[in-house]
Amino acid sequence: MVGEMTPSTSESVPLIGVFFSCCMLVVSASxxxxxxxxxxxxxxxxxxIMSPLLKKVLLEWMPWLFMMSRPGYRFSRGKCLVDKRDNFVRIVEKRLDQKIISSDPATDAxxxxxxxLYTELDEITKRFLEEDEKERIETDWKFAAMVVDRACLIIFTLFITLFTCALMFSAPHIMA
Structure with a gap:
C-alpha cells in the first residue's frame, strides 16, 4: 500500500516501504x-513444572548474561546461588519425636x-511449606517471563538499530 502511494520512477520498492515492512515484521513478532x-x-x-534444562537456561544463564538481579538469589559465574535458611524446625522435630517416659499421670496428660499440639502444628507447617513451594514455583515462572521479556527487548532493539543503519547506508546519496 505504501509502495502504491509513493511516486516511483522504477520498479523497485521505495526505502520508506522497506522500512515500514520491517517495522510491521517487528511489531508482529513482538x-x-x-x-x-x-x-x-x-x-x-x-x-x-519447569524442566531442569529450562531452569538452567532461564533462571541461571540468561539472567547472569543480562545482569538481572533476583531477591533471595545471587548469580556468580553463570550459576544461581540460593541464600539458605537455618534448619531450626528440623532440630525441634527430632527432639519432640523422642519418647519421654514418666510415671506421673499429670505429666502424661x-x-x-x-x-x-505438635501434630496439629506439624500439619499446619506442612501446609505452609507446600504453599511456599507453590509460591516459589510460580515466582520462578514469573522470573523466567521477565528474562524472556528482557531477551526480546535486546533482540528487537538490536534488529531495529541494525536494520535502520543498513537502510540508511543503502540509500543513494546525491552529491551536489
Whole structure:
C-alpha cells in the first residue's frame, strides 16, 4: 500500500516501504512474544513444572548474561546461588519425636496434649511449606517471563538499530 502511494520512477520498492515492512515484521513478532511472555508469567505450580534444562537456561544463564538481579538469589559465574535458611524446625522435630517416659499421670496428660499440639502444628507447617513451594514455583515462572521479556527487548532493539543503519547506508546519496 505504501509502495502504491509513493511516486516511483522504477520498479523497485521505495526505502520508506522497506522500512515500514520491517517495522510491521517487528511489531508482529513482538505481539507473538508478548503472548509467550504472558503465558510464562501466568503459569501455575499445579499445572506446569519447569524442566531442569529450562531452569538452567532461564533462571541461571540468561539472567547472569543480562545482569538481572533476583531477591533471595545471587548469580556468580553463570550459576544461581540460593541464600539458605537455618534448619531450626528440623532440630525441634527430632527432639519432640523422642519418647519421654514418666510415671506421673499429670505429666502424661500434659505430654499427650503437647503431642496433639505438635501434630496439629506439624500439619499446619506442612501446609505452609507446600504453599511456599507453590509460591516459589510460580515466582520462578514469573522470573523466567521477565528474562524472556528482557531477551526480546535486546533482540528487537538490536534488529531495529541494525536494520535502520543498513537502510540508511543503502540509500543513494546525491552529491551536489
Amino acid at each position: 505481539v507473538v512474544f508478548t503472548v509467550v511472555v504472558l503465558n510464562l508469567h501466568f503459569r501455575a505450580a499445579d499445572t506446569h 500434659q505430654l499427650i496434649l503437647l503431642h496433639r
